Amino acid sequence: LRHLANELEQAFGIRADVCSADLAQPGAVDTIVATAARMRLDIDILVNNAGFAATKGFLGSEWKELHAEMQVMMGVVTELMYRLAPAMKARGYGRIVNLASLAAFAPTAPSMLYTGIKSFVLNVSEAVDMELKPYGVYVTALCPGFTWSEFHDVQGTRSLTNRLPGFMWQDAETVAA
16 A cells, blocks of 8 residues: 555655545444554545455355445445534535445346345435535546456456446546546
């Protein structure tokens, strides 16, 4: 992480700080919030982009893996908004971007929590946006389709997804923009 932070600092002339926390573990958000407080950082922009999906279906997965998936992709997203939004509201400015997915609008696949989780992220983003918008804090749910990343490699679905037509894919830079 420090190496990547150094690269970003050199490439963009910014300061990049590092806070390492396993988001699947209880207390991860406490670590993030405490680190920001210790560094006296006012967080104006929050991008919730961490995630993964169980690889063996619902009953084929260990509960620990499913719980971690829900913790990272729903619990942490919600808790970070809850913990950081009050200061944004008090300052009258804030931006929160939650990575949902086109999957939030799709019929669910058998044995997958992923589409339900992404639907949750979309819906909670809309609800929190309605509450905070009058205070200058905007919440956006980003809903990209297939994006080239290591996600499908980790999932073990690269050979399957590579069969999809090229027009269905986006690169990470386009999604970020």
